[in-house]
Amino acid sequence: xxxxxxxxxxxxxxxxxxxxxxxxxxxxxxxxxxxxxxxxxxxxxxxxxxxxxxxxxxxxxxxxxxxxxxxxxxxxxxxxxxxxxxxxxxxxxxxxxxxxxxxxxxxxxxxxxxxxxxxxxxxxxxxxxxxxxxxxxxxxxxxxxxxxxxxxxxxxxxxxxxxxxxxxxxxxxxxxxxxxxxxxxxx
Numbered sequence: 001x002x003x004x005x006x007x008x009x010x011x012x013x014x015x016x017x018x019x020x021x022x023x024x025x026x027x028x029x030x031x032x033x034x035x036x037x038x039x040x041x042x043x044x045x046x047x048x049x050x051x052x053x054x055x056x057x058x059x060x061x062x063x064x065x066x067x068x069x070x071x072x073x074x075x076x077x078x079x080x081x082x083x084x085x086x087x088x089x090x091x092x093x094x095x096x097x098x099x100x101x102x103x104x105x106x107x108x109x110x111x112x113x114x115x116x117x118x119x120x121x122x123x124x125x126x127x128x129x130x131x132x133x134x135x136x137x138x139x140x141x142x143x144x145x146x147x148x149x150x151x152x153x154x155x156x157x158x159x160x161x162x163x164x165x166x167x168x169x170x171x172x173x174x175x176x177x178x179x180x181x182x183x184x185x186x187x
Contacts, residue, residue, distance in 0.1 A: 032172075
């Protein structure tokens with residue numbers, strides 16, 4: 001009898017660990033791993049600068065495309081921006097390519113942009129929890145930009161749409177890339 005109780009507890013522990021391993025393996029999908037690998041690759045690129053998120057959940061990478069000289073928005077501000085947001089199905093392939101059957105494959109998925117709306121700037125809260133808030137990584141970029149800056153910003157999934165994605169347009173665990181131009185701080 002004394003031997004059965006420790007044996008039973010050991011068996012329960014092993015079963016619970018096996019269940020945890022199965023749950024963890026679901027999170028390590030090829031999609032997630034490919035997106036994380038691409039963000040690591042950009043993080044090592046000397047053309048990009050690292051910015052820690054104010055939420056302390058990670059960092060973004062950015063490259064300055066155009067230098068502005070205006071004010072920098074506060075966390076409580078609203079801003080007007082022009083932007084395009086995209087990701088790739090396969091980070092190793094170009095934006096478009098031909099498959100082995102000659103079909104043209106669109107690999108770069110632009111999920112949102114002001115260009116699609118006649119290039120009219122969008123108004124957002126810098127605070128991600130605001131009424132018109134943006135994802136944490138986008139907010140981090142805005143809090144460091146100056147009016148008239150234009151940046152290419154890489155956002156890891158943890159600071160983007162996370163483990164759930166954004167509906168049918170952005171899968172879970174997606175590294176996001178934005179080209180952001182800060183037009184003005186709304187008064």
